[in-house]
Structures are given as structure tokens and as C-alpha cells.
Amino acid sequence: MxxxxxxxxxxxxxxxxxxxxxxxxxxxxxxxxxxxxxxxxxxxxxxxxxxxxxxxxxxxxxxxxxxxxxxxxxxxxxxxxxxxxxxxxxxxxxxxxxxxxxxxxxxxxxxxxxxxxxxxxxxxxxxxxxxxxxxxxxxxxxWARLKSTIKRNERAKVCFEKALEKKPKNPEFTSGWAIACSRLDHWPPSQDPTDPLRKAIRLNPDNQYIKTLLALKLQRVKDKDTGDEGERLVEEALKEAPHATDVLRSAARFYRNKCAWDETIKQLRKALEIMPHNPYLHYQIGSCYRSQVLQLLETGEKEIYEEREKLLKQIELAVRHLKEASENSGNFSCIYSTMASLYAIAGQYTKAGYYEEAECYFQKEFSQELTPVAKQALHLRYGNFQLYQMKCADKAIHHFMEGVKINVESKERAKMKVKLQKIAKNRLSRNEADSEALDLLAFLRELNGETQEDKDLKRDLASKLHCFSISRLDVE
CATH class of the missing domain: 1.25.40.10 (Tetratricopeptide repeat domain)
Structure with a gap:
């Protein structure tokens, strides 16, 4: 040629x-x-x-x-x-x-x-x-763009709109258009976001996945009547398509939003039977068991000890599925510190070597390339581990400080600031001249930008520290 x-x-x-x-x-x-x-x-x-x-x-x-x-x-x-x-x-x-x-x-x-x-x-x-x-x-x-993109659903929507100009009642194109619309949060506010999905169901009543998407949209309205309709749609979809993985996974999202963890896990496990090596299914199941663990921790110490075997079993299941997810994909943020935190909880209620396992997974995450927010989350979790499980306040303070030094605003950073402030105030309540606590407060003031009130407080604390030093000299 x-x-x-x-x-x-x-x-x-x-x-x-x-x-x-x-x-x-x-x-x-x-x-x-x-x-x-x-x-x-x-x-x-x-x-x-x-x-x-x-x-x-x-x-x-x-x-x-x-x-x-x-x-x-x-x-x-x-x-x-x-x-x-x-x-x-x-x-x-x-x-x-x-x-x-x-x-x-x-x-x-x-x-x-x-x-x-x-x-x-x-x-x-x-x-x-x-x-x-x-x-x-x-x-x-x-369809190719719906499968391939997470941020370009607008382009997929345009493709289906072009197709519908020629064939306005085509069930396939209407379904694609409705799915694309359901993924767009900036979808025209003047129009009911459920309209495209309802139209798709009318033209294609056998598409059970569309029914679950409508149920999820209705769930966001938080109205009793629409909530009941959403529940009926999900139940109908599961009955008509009990082995469709997209229906099962979407139904699981519906139940997860209700914090119905057992029902969520049930649907995800059905999907897992069809896609046994899907890392996201394992991750979602593990996350559900973790949510159950956290829910149990809120009941009080007496109840936890009475349900200790259940707690440890849920931790075991959570870690098992999270491990499976981590071994099949490297795209889960903070997954190792999540497992480490679960092991840390288990260590509080048994003498087994869970703290060693926790330390191992924390260090594994420290060795990874992380986003700034993921680094903050890791410092927060590891700081909590050192503070509450290992009873090592100095290491906890070090990691909380390292976390807040990462100059990205996040809920993790805010939590670490609060923890550092509480630690400093608790120390000063026991000893007004605790130099480390004073340094900690000075660090936080510098981090946040010092106000006149802060300056006055700092001067007052410095005066107390000076008086304390003189009294020590007198004694000596």
C-alpha cells in the first residue's frame, strides 16, 4: 500500500x-x-x-x-x-x-x-x-458512554436525545436517556427528575433496573407516599429479575440508604453469587458489616460485652470481604486503615493479637501513595488507635498534628483540630503550666490565624507560666 x-x-x-x-x-x-x-x-x-x-x-x-x-x-x-x-x-x-x-x-x-x-x-x-x-x-x-464514563453523562444524554428525535417512542433509547438523566444532578430543576424514569417504565415495563432507579430518586424526596412507592418498585423489580446483577446492586443501594444492613447484605450476596470476584461487591458487603459494628458500639459497654461474640463475628466478616476487595483492586481509598480500625476495635474485647494486625495494616497504608484527604484520614485513624487502644497520647498528638498540617479543609482535619484542643485543655485543667499543652494551643492558634482574644489568652497563659517558673526558683 x-x-x-x-x-x-x-x-x-x-x-x-x-x-x-x-x-x-x-x-x-x-x-x-x-x-x-x-x-x-x-x-x-x-x-x-x-x-x-x-x-x-x-x-x-x-x-x-x-x-x-x-x-x-x-x-x-x-x-x-x-x-x-x-x-x-x-x-x-x-x-x-x-x-x-x-x-x-x-x-x-x-x-x-x-x-x-x-x-x-x-x-x-x-x-x-x-x-x-x-x-x-x-x-x-x-450506551458506550453510560458504561464508560462517570463525569460525562451529559454527552450520553445528548446521544439518546438525538436518537429520540428520529424515534421518540423507542423503549431502548428512552431507557438510555432516563438512565443518563438519573445520573445528572444538575438536570433541569424546573422538571420533575422522576419524569424520564416514569416515561421509560411506561415504554419498557420489563426493564426492572429502571424501576430501581426510580425508587432511588423517590427515596431522596423523603416523603412517606413516595417512600412506599419506592419500596414497592424495588420489591417488584427483585421479584421479576431475581438474578439481574444491576437490579440487585441498585436495590442494595436503596436498602443501604435506609440503613437496612441485613437486607442490603442479602441483595449484595445474591449479586456476588453471579459475580464472585467483583471487588466492589466485596467492598460494599464489608462496609455493611462495618456499619453494623459501629451501630453495635453505640449501644453501650454492657450491651457490647453481652453481644461480644456477635461483634467479633461481624468484624471478621467485614475484614474478610475488605481483604478480598483489596486483593482484586487497588482503587479503594483508606481500605487498609479501615481494616486496621476494625482490628483495633476487636482488640478491645479479646486478648487475641488484633492490635498487632491493626499496626500491620496501618503501616501498609502509610507506605502507599495517598491523596491529601486520604492522608488526613489515615493520621486521624492511627492517632485514635494510639490514643484509645495503645494509650500513647504522645504518638496520637504527633499524628493529629501531622494530619492538620496538610493544608486541605476536610471533616477529618476539623476532627483532629478538635481532638488536639481537647487534649490541650484537659492537660491544662490538671496543670496550668503544662508547656506541651501550651505549645499545642499556640500551634492551633497559628494554624487558624490568631485573633485579639487569642492573643489575650496567650498573654494570660504566658503570665501564669512565668509566675510558675518564679515559684519553682523560690523553692529550689
Whole structure:
């Protein structure tokens, strides 16, 4: 193939509508993108197998697994022929575009040209060289973006709106539009945010996932009538689609919002039977058990000791699932310090070596690259561990101070400031001349910006310290 022909091929490729021209990854790493598509996103409807196979092919190509990528595209072609026989050519355009790009990157330019020509042949029927305005293509792009993005749902919404301009009562496009709308918090305030979902249910009553999304929207209204409707929708969806993972995971979110931990865990475990290695399911189950532990801790010491076996069992289950999540994905912030904190709690109610386990996990998190807020959370948790379990106030103070030195406002930073202030005031209540406590208060004042009242307090404390020093000299 001549250089001019190769340049022409590359120009044609850039005009195709497919995953290689949609910029689905954006600024994320390939690991983050794959994690979102395959594990994190709850939207796993089986009716969009071809969409998933095309995205998988794109990921596998980026991984250098080109034979596996081509096999995914072959499967996508076969599914499209089976499920969309009357529209197979148009619905295959995205797949053919992906074929062309992969062959181009493999240097198999003639094969790439073959698939470009297949696209061109279909588009020629619509008087267009390499791309056509088709609701099916807009819908395919919309589904791909719903699966792939967390911050670009506006673009997915636009894709489905374009598709609906040509086919306004199409159940598939209405469902996609409703899902995209449900993810947008800035969705037009003048319109009821449940309207798109209700419309999608009317046109596609068999889509149980949409019912759970409507239930979640109604739940946010916090009205008894809408709450009852939401409960009924979730129960109906679970009855009609008891093995649909997206329904199970969305229903779990509904029950989690109600702090119905047992029911949440029940639905997540059902999903886990279908997706046993999904790290997010393990993380969510572990988090539910942790919430139960914290709930039990609020009941009082007597009740805790009476329920000690239950408490330790819940801690064991929480840690087991959190470990499973951490071993299958590195994208969980503060997961090691969460496990460490659970071990620290367990250590208070048994003589087993839980404190050693806690220390191990805390140090594991200290060795990681963390965001500023994650570092603050770690210093807070480790400081609490040193203060309450290890009874080492000096180490606790050190970590609280290190945490507040990170100049990012957060609830963790605010908590550490309060803890440092309480520690200082408690020490001064026992000894007005405690130099470390005075230094601590001076540190906090400097951190917050000193007011005139603070200056007066500082001068008063300094005067007391000076008098105390003179009295010590007199004695000596």
C-alpha cells in the first residue's frame, strides 16, 4: 500500500463512529477505565452484550491482546445478527469501525481497508462517505458512554436525545436517556427528575433496573407516599429479575440508604453469587458489616460485652470481604486503615493479637501513595488507635498534628483540630503550666490565624507560666 493510500486510510479511519474515535477513556488510566467498565459500574444488562464486547475489544487492544480483541468483535457481530437481523448492517458499523482500527494498528492495512469499505458501502446508501446520522448509532454511542464514563453523562444524554428525535417512542433509547438523566444532578430543576424514569417504565415495563432507579430518586424526596412507592418498585423489580446483577446492586443501594444492613447484605450476596470476584461487591458487603459494628458500639459497654461474640463475628466478616476487595483492586481509598480500625476495635474485647494486625495494616497504608484527604484520614485513624487502644497520647498528638498540617479543609482535619484542643485543655485543667499543652494551643492558634482574644489568652497563659517558673526558683 502506497504512502498516499495509507494516509487516505488513516483519514477515513478518523471519520468512523466507533470506540477509537469517541475518546471514552479521557484523562483516566487504562486500569481505571477497565475497572469502571468491568467491575464498578452496576449497569450490566445482558441485552447489551454486543456493546460490552465492543468495549472489551477496545480494552484488550489497548492491552496488546489483539487476538482476544478480534475474537470479541467476532462475537459482537454474531450477536448483532441474531438480535437485530433487520438492522444488522447499521448496528454493525461500530463493530466494523473497531475492526478497521485494530487491523490498522496491527499493520494489516488491507484488512483495515476491507472494513472501512464495508462501512463506506452501507453509508453510501445514505449519501454519506464514512458516517451516517442514525438513531441506532447514536444509541450505541450513548450506551458506550453510560458504561464508560462517570463525569460525562451529559454527552450520553445528548446521544439518546438525538436518537429520540428520529424515534421518540423507542423503549431502548428512552431507557438510555432516563438512565443518563438519573445520573445528572444538575438536570433541569424546573422538571420533575422522576419524569424520564416514569416515561421509560411506561415504554419498557420489563426493564426492572429502571424501576430501581426510580425508587432511588423517590427515596431522596423523603416523603412517606413516595417512600412506599419506592419500596414497592424495588420489591417488584427483585421479584421479576431475581438474578439481574444491576437490579440487585441498585436495590442494595436503596436498602443501604435506609440503613437496612441485613437486607442490603442479602441483595449484595445474591449479586456476588453471579459475580464472585467483583471487588466492589466485596467492598460494599464489608462496609455493611462495618456499619453494623459501629451501630453495635453505640449501644453501650454492657450491651457490647453481652453481644461480644456477635461483634467479633461481624468484624471478621467485614475484614474478610475488605481483604478480598483489596486483593482484586487497588482503587479503594483508606481500605487498609479501615481494616486496621476494625482490628483495633476487636482488640478491645479479646486478648487475641488484633492490635498487632491493626499496626500491620496501618503501616501498609502509610507506605502507599495517598491523596491529601486520604492522608488526613489515615493520621486521624492511627492517632485514635494510639490514643484509645495503645494509650500513647504522645504518638496520637504527633499524628493529629501531622494530619492538620496538610493544608486541605476536610471533616477529618476539623476532627483532629478538635481532638488536639481537647487534649490541650484537659492537660491544662490538671496543670496550668503544662508547656506541651501550651505549645499545642499556640500551634492551633497559628494554624487558624490568631485573633485579639487569642492573643489575650496567650498573654494570660504566658503570665501564669512565668509566675510558675518564679515559684519553682523560690523553692529550689
Amino acid at each position: 502506497s504512502e498516499a493510500t495509507e494516509n487516505s486510510l488513516e483519514s477515513s479511519l478518523r471519520q468512523l463512529k466507533c470506540h477509537f474515535t469517541w475518546d471514552l477513556i479521557g484523562e483516566r488510566s487504562l486500569d481505571e477505565f477497565e475497572d469502571r467498565v468491568l467491575h464498578k459500574d452496576e449497569f450490566q444488562n445482558s441485552e447489551f452484550k454486543a456493546t460490552m464486547l465492543n468495549i472489551s475489544a477496545y480494552i484488550k487492544h489497548r492491552r496488546g491482546q489483539n487476538e482476544a480483541a478480534l475474537q470479541c468483535l467476532k462475537q459482537a457481530e454474531e450477536i448483532i445478527k441474531q438480535e437485530h437481523a433487520g438492522q444488522a448492517k447499521i448496528r454493525s458499523l461500530v463493530t466494523w469501525g473497531n475492526y478497521a482500527w485494530i487491523y490498522y494498528h496491527l499493520g494489516q492495512l488491507e484488512d483495515a481497508q476491507t472494513y472501512v469499505d464495508k462501512v463506506k458501502q452501507v453509508c453510501a446508501e445514505f449519501s454519506s462517505p464514512y458516517r451516517i446520522e442514525s438513531p441506532e448509532l447514536d444509541g450505541e454511542e450513548g
